[in-house]
């Protein structure tokens with residue numbers, strides 16, 4: 468009875484299971500490289516094994532999660548073991564697709580994670596399921612900054628666009644009206660310790676016309692950009708300023724000149740008056756002197 472039951476069900480099930488496996492295998496092969504999880508540094512990522520097992524089965528199966536060739540987590544005899552690099556930041560949910568959740572993501576967590584399910588069969592463990600998930604950990608670049616570097620030649624202006632602290636490897640381009648421009652001195656560097664990138668690029672343009680440049684930085688499916696507007700310093704603009712300047716300079720200088728003239732005139736007349744007064748005083752004193760000895 469027990470025997471027939473055991474045989475009865477599996478006779479139907481292997482078919483179903485085989486079908487399921489084929490579907491999964493098909494999915495895996497079709498989607499290999501497509502099952503991708505993209506997250507930013509410090510976020511959490513959930514990687515699904517895409518396979519469910521019952522709680523009683525959990526005691527017998529072996530579940531391995533590994534990244535490239537290193538171990539991440541294993542469930543054996545219902546016990547969970549987490550390897551040191553993932554310790555205290557990796558949890559597993561055996562009730563839902565045997566997924567793992569990695570918290571506080573680091574750039575070094577980038578890679579392909581594989582989940583392997585083994586079941587005991589005839590005294591040994593046989594591979595029952597295998598799924599790979601590609602985890603891409605990004606670090607967001609801040610909005611680039613554009614700095615004016617002055618004039619390398621009389622009619623030309625040089626600007627530089629730069630941004631740093633992002634991941635993965637960025638690509639920078641300069642655009643004007645949707646068209647890519649030639650840039651100069653594009654530099655890309657990577658911090659060996661943090662793995663974060665820095666990118667910068669220079670652009671020379673003709674100052675004699677108006678421009679609106681976009682510095683576009685693309686990385687891992689994301690973009691950040693900054694716009695730089697240049698308004699041709701056309702004649703009307705400075706002449707308007709000059710007019711204003713003259714409108715101030717003329718009255719001010721006119722006032723200044725009249726003040727100076729007035730002061731000079733006053734001084735001259737004062738000095739003249741003083742000299743005249745002095746002369747008269749001298750004359751008077753001389754007369755007094757002339758008078759006094761006689762007295």
Ligand SMILES: *[C@@H]1O[C@H](CO)[C@@H](O)[C@H](O)[C@H]1NC(C)=O
Nearest residue numbers: 516517518519562563564565
């Ligand atoms: C596993 O179970 C979860 C819910 O518990 C369900 O959403 C999911 O589709 C199942 N996965 C598979 C591969 O059957």
Ligand SMILES: *[C@@H]1O[C@H](CO)[C@@H](O)[C@H](O)[C@H]1NC(C)=O
Nearest residue numbers: 549550551552553554555556
């Ligand atoms: C994980 O946490 C435990 C207890 O807080 C601590 O003893 C252990 O060193 C931690 N492991 C890592 C790799 O940080």
Ligand SMILES: *[C@@H]1O[C@H](CO)[C@@H](O)[C@H](O)[C@H]1NC(C)=O
Nearest residue numbers: 643646647648649650651671
């Ligand atoms: C960009 O550079 C290429 C090759 O150096 C040149 O053929 C092209 O004319 C340049 N384009 C502009 C807009 O300067």
Ligand SMILES: *[C@@H]1O[C@H](CO)[C@@H](O)[C@H](O)[C@H]1NC(C)=O
Nearest residue numbers: 619625651652653669670671
């Ligand atoms: C590139 O940068 C170097 C140093 O920053 C500078 O000397 C050189 O003139 C630049 N070249 C161009 C084509 O802008």
Ligand SMILES: *[C@@H]1O[C@H](CO)[C@@H](O)[C@H](O)[C@H]1NC(C)=O
Nearest residue numbers: 620622623672673674675676
């Ligand atoms: C800048 O543009 C003006 C007019 O469009 C042109 O005469 C001049 O040759 C250009 N200068 C450079 C350096 O391209």
Ligand SMILES: *[C@@H]1O[C@H](CO)[C@@H](O)[C@H](O)[C@H]1NC(C)=O
Nearest residue numbers: 675676677678697698699701
């Ligand atoms: C350049 O921009 C200024 C200010 O927006 C505008 O007045 C001027 O007409 C523009 N010049 C050209 C040639 O488009």
